[in-house]
Amino acid sequence: MPKCPVDMANNNSNLESYTKRNSLGMTKQVYKSLLKKLDSPKTQRPATPIKRAFTRLEYFDPYFELTLEKTAHAHRRKITVASRNISRGGMSVLHSSFIYPGTSISAKLLKTDGNHHSITGKVCRCNHRGGVVHEIGIQFDQEIIVHEFITPDINDGISSFESVDPTRLEGKVLFVGSDPLIMPFVREYLIETNLNFGIVHTAKDALEKELNEYKLIFVSLDAGDMTGSEFIRVLRDKHFQNPLILSGKADNDQIKQQIRLSTADMFLPVPITETSLLCALGEFLLTQWSEHLLSSVRNNGDVQAVDQLHDDLSILATTLDTQLQMEDSVQVYITCTKIRNISTLLGLKSLHTLTFTVCEEIAQTGDINKFQAELASINLICKSANKAA
Numbered sequence: 002m003p004k005c006p007v008d009m010a011n012n013n014s015n016l017e018s019y020t021k022r023n024s025l026g027m028t029k030q031v032y033k034s035l036l037k038k039l040d041s042p043k044t045q046r047p048a049t050p051i052k053r054a055f056t057r058l059e060y061f062d063p064y065f066e067l068t069l070e071k072t073a074h075a076h077r078r079k080i081t082v083a084s085r086n087i088s089r090g091g092m093s094v095l096h097s098s099f100i101y102p103g104t105s106i107s108a109k110l111l112k113t114d115g116n117h118h119s120i121t122g123k124v125c126r127c128n129h130r131g132g133v134v135h136e137i138g139i140q141f142d143q144e145i146i147v148h149e150f151i152t153p154d155i156n157d158g159i160s161s162f163e164s165v166d167p168t169r170l171e172g173k174v175l176f177v178g179s180d181p182l183i184m185p186f187v188r189e190y191l192i193e194t195n196l197n198f199g200i201v202h203t204a205k206d207a208l209e210k211e212l213n214e215y216k217l218i219f220v221s222l223d224a225g226d227m228t229g230s231e232f233i234r235v236l237r238d239k240h241f242q243n244p245l246i247l248s249g250k251a252d253n254d255q256i257k258q259q260i261r262l263s264t265a266d267m268f269l270p271v272p273i274t275e276t277s278l279l280c281a282l283g284e285f286l287l288t289q290w291s292e293h294l295l296s297s298v299r300n301n302g303d304v305q306a307v308d309q310l311h312d313d314l315s316i317l318a319t320t321l322d323t324q325l326q327m328e329d330s331v332q333v334y335i336t337c338t339k340i341r342n343i344s345t346l347l348g349l350k351s352l353h354t355l356t357f358t359v360c361e362e363i364a365q366t367g368d369i370n371k372f373q374a375e376l377a378s379i380n381l382i383c384k385s386a387n388k389a390a
Contacts, residue, residue, distance in 0.1 A: 022064075022081070023063055023064055023065075023081045023082055023083045023095075024080050024081055024082055024096050024097040024098070025082075025083060025095060025096070025097050025133065025134060026097075027063060027083060029063050032063040032083050035083075035095070035134070036061075036085065039085070039130065039136075053088075053163045053164075054090065054162065054163060054164055055088035055089040055090045055091075055161055055162060055163060056088060056159070056160060056161050056162065056163050057086040057087070057088045057093070058086060058087055058088065058147060058151055058153075058159065058161070059085075059086055059151075060084050060085070060086055060087035060092065060150065060151060061084065062083070062084040062111070063083045063084075064081055064083075065081065065082050065083065065084040065094060065108070066079060066080075066081055066108065066109070067079070067080050067081075067082050067094065067106055067107075067108045068080075068106060068107045068108060069100065069104055069105075069106055070104065070105035070106065070107065072101065072103075072104055072105075074101055080096065082094040082095060082096045082137070083095040085136065087110075087145075087147060087150060087151070088147065088161065089144045089145060089146070089147055089161045089162070090140060090141055090144055091122060091125070091138065091139045091140040091141050092139050092141075093136055093137065093138055093139070094136075094137045094139065095130075095134055095135070095136055095137070096135050096137050097133045097134070097135070098133070098135060099127055099129075099135055100124050100127050100135070100137055101124065101127070102123075102124050102125060102126060102127060103123055103124060104123065104124040105121070105122070105123055106121065106122055106123065106124060106139055107119070107120070107121045107122075108120055110145070110150055111150070112149045112150055113149065113150065113151070113152050113298075114149075114297060118145070118149065118150075120141055120142075120143075120145065121141070121142045121143075122139045122140050122141040122142050123139070123140055123142075124137055124138065124139055124140075125138045125139065125140040126138035144288075146161075146288060146290070146294065146298075147161045148161075148298040149294075149297075149298060154261070155260055155261055155265065155267065155268045156251055156257045156260055156261065156268055158267075158268050158269055158270045160267075160277070160280040160281055160283075160284055161284060162279075162280040162283050162284065162287075163280070164276060164279075164280070165276075165279040165280050165282070165283035165287070167191070167193040167194045167279055168193060168194065168195065169283070169287060170191075170194040170195060170196050170279065170282055170283060170286050170287070171194070171195040171196060171197075171286070172196060172197070172216040172217070172286055173196075173197045173198070173214055173215050173216055174196050174197070174198040174199075174215060174216060174217045174218070174219060174282065174286075175198070175199050175200075175201070175207060175210065175212070175215045175217075175218045175219070176198060176199070176200045176201070176218075176219045176220075176221075177200075177201055177202075177203075177204060177206075177207045177218060177219070177220045177221065177224055177229075177232065178202065178220055178221025178222070178223055178224045178225065178229060178248075178249075179202045179203070179221065179223055179224075179225055180221035180222065180223050180248070180249055180271065182249075182250070182271040182272050182273070183221050183248055183249070183271060183273055184200060184202070184221070186273065186275075186278075187200060187278075188200075189275075190273075190274075190275040190278050190279070191278070194279075196282075202225055203224065203225030203226050204224040204225055204226055204227040204231075204232040204235070205225065205226050206225075207224075207232070208235070212236065212239075212241055213241065213243075215243065216243060216244075216285075216286060217243060217244045217245075217246065217282065217285050217286060218236070218241075218243070218244075218245050218246075219246045219248065219281075219282075220232055220233055220245060220246065220247050220248070220265070221247075221248050221249050222247065222248070222249025222250070222251075222256065222260075223249065226350075227348075227350055228259065228348035228350050229247050229248075229249060229263070229348075230247065230259040230260060230262065230263035230265075230347070230348035231347070231348040231349055231350055233245050233247060233263045233264060233265050234263060234264060234307070234347075234348075237264050242292045242295065242296065243295075244266045244267070244284075244285035244290065244295065245264075245265045245266055246265065246266065246267045246268070246269055246281055246282075246285075247260060247263055247265035247267070247268050247269070248268065248269040248270070248271060248273065248281075249270075249271055250270070250271050251268070251270060255345050255346065258346050259345075259346060259347070259348045261306075262306055262307050262310070262346060262347065262348075263348070264299060264307070266285065266295060266299065267281060267284060267285075269281045307347070310343050310346060310347055311347075311386050313343055314340065314343055314383040314384075314386050315383060315384060315386075317336055317339055317340050317343075317383060318379075318380050318383035318384045320336055321333065321336050321337070321340075321376070321379070321380055321383075322380065324336060325369070325376060328369065328370075330363055330367050330368070330369045333363065333369050333376070334360060334363045334364060337356045337359050337360050337363070337376075337379065338356075338360055340352065340356050340379060340383060341353060341356035341357055341360060344356060347386070349382070349386065351382065352379065352382045352383070352386075355375055355378055355379050355382070356379055358375065359372050359375050359376065359379065
C-alpha cells in the first residue's frame with residue numbers, strides 16, 4: 002500500500018483504549034501488528050498494480066464504527082471495524098466477515114479539530130486477507146479533503162492525488178523563483194492545462210503584481226532576493242489567504258524547519274515531474290477550499306512558533322541595545338549569534354547576512370565600533386519583524 006513515511010494518525014482518542022474490541026477482537030497492539038504484516042513487501046499483492054486517482058494514506062482507528070444499511074441479504078446494523086487507510090475518494094477497513102459489494106454504508110469520520118464529518122458510500126470490494134480477516138474497500142459518495150482528518154508533516158510532500166487530468170486545471174497561477182530544478186520545466190509541464198500562469202524570478206517582481214488576482218502562488222525555496230519561506234510570510238502579513246505551495250530541496254534540518262514555519266499550504270520536493278506538479282496544483286485548484294478551511298488545516302502550532310520567534314527577536318533587540326551602550330563586545334557577539342540562528346529558522350535572508358558578517362568580524366577583531374551601522378540595522382530588523390508578525 003502506498004503510504005507516507007510518517008505516522009499520520011488521526012489523533013483519535015480511541016487509540017488509547019485497552020478495553021474496546023472491533024469485529025476481529027483485536028486490541029491496539031494486535032491491530033498494529035496486523036497492519037505491519039499487510040504492509041510488508043512479503044505480503045501477496047495483485048499481479049497487476051491498480052491504477053489509482055487518489056493516494057491512500059494511513060488512517061489509524063482500531064475501533065471505527067460503521068453502519069451497514071439494509072440489503073436483500075441483511076438488516077441495517079452497526080459494526081466496529083479497524084480502519085486501514087483513507088483517500089479523497091474512499092477508505093479501507095478490516096472486518097471479520099464478508100460484506101457484499103454494493104452495500105451502502107454510513108459513518109462519522111473524526112476530524113483533527115475534534116469534530117465529526119458524516120460520510121456515506123458503498124462497499125466496492127471485499128478481499129479475504131487470511132484467517133477471518135477481510136479487507137473492505139469503501140467508495141465515498143462525495144470526495145473529502147483528507148487534510149481535515151490527518152496531520153502529515155509538510156516536508157513529506159503528501160498529495161492526495163496520484164494523477165490529475167491536465168485539462169481540468171484552470172485559473173490564474175503565479176510561479177516565483179529561480180530554482181533551475183523547477184522553473185525551466187514549468188511551461189513544458191503545463192502546456193496541456195487551461196491555466197493562465199505567469200513566471201517571475203524574484204520576490205520583488207512578484208510583490209509588484211496584484212497578487213489577490215491569483216488563485217494560487219507557487220514559490221521556490223530560492224525566491225531571488227528572499228528565501229521562499231520569508232516571501233510566503235510576507236504574503237501572509239499582507240493577508241494573502243489563497244493557497245501557497247513551496248518547492249525546492251529540503252536537504253537539512255534548518256531548511257525543513259523553515260518550511261514548517263513558513264505557513265505554506267504544501268511542500269513539493271524536487272526534482273519535480275509533470276505528474277507531481279499537476280497533482281500539487283490539483284490539490285487546491287480541483288477542490289473548493291474556503292478561506293476558513295484553508296486556515297483551519299494549516300498548522301496552528303507552526304504559526305504560534307513563528308510568533309514566538311519574532312517575540313524572541315524583539316527581546317534580543319532590547320538586549321543588544323543595552324550591550325551596545327555598555328560596549329560589551331563579547332555579549333554583543335553572543336546576542337548576534339542568537340539572532341543569526343533565529344534568522345535562519347525564519348528564513349530572514351538580509352538579517353542572516355548582516356549577523357553572519359558582524360559575528361565573523363567581531364570574532365576576529367573584537368571591535369564593535371566599526372559596525373555601528375550594521376548593528377543598528379540588525380536592531381531595526383529585529384524590532385520590525387516583531388511588528389509585522
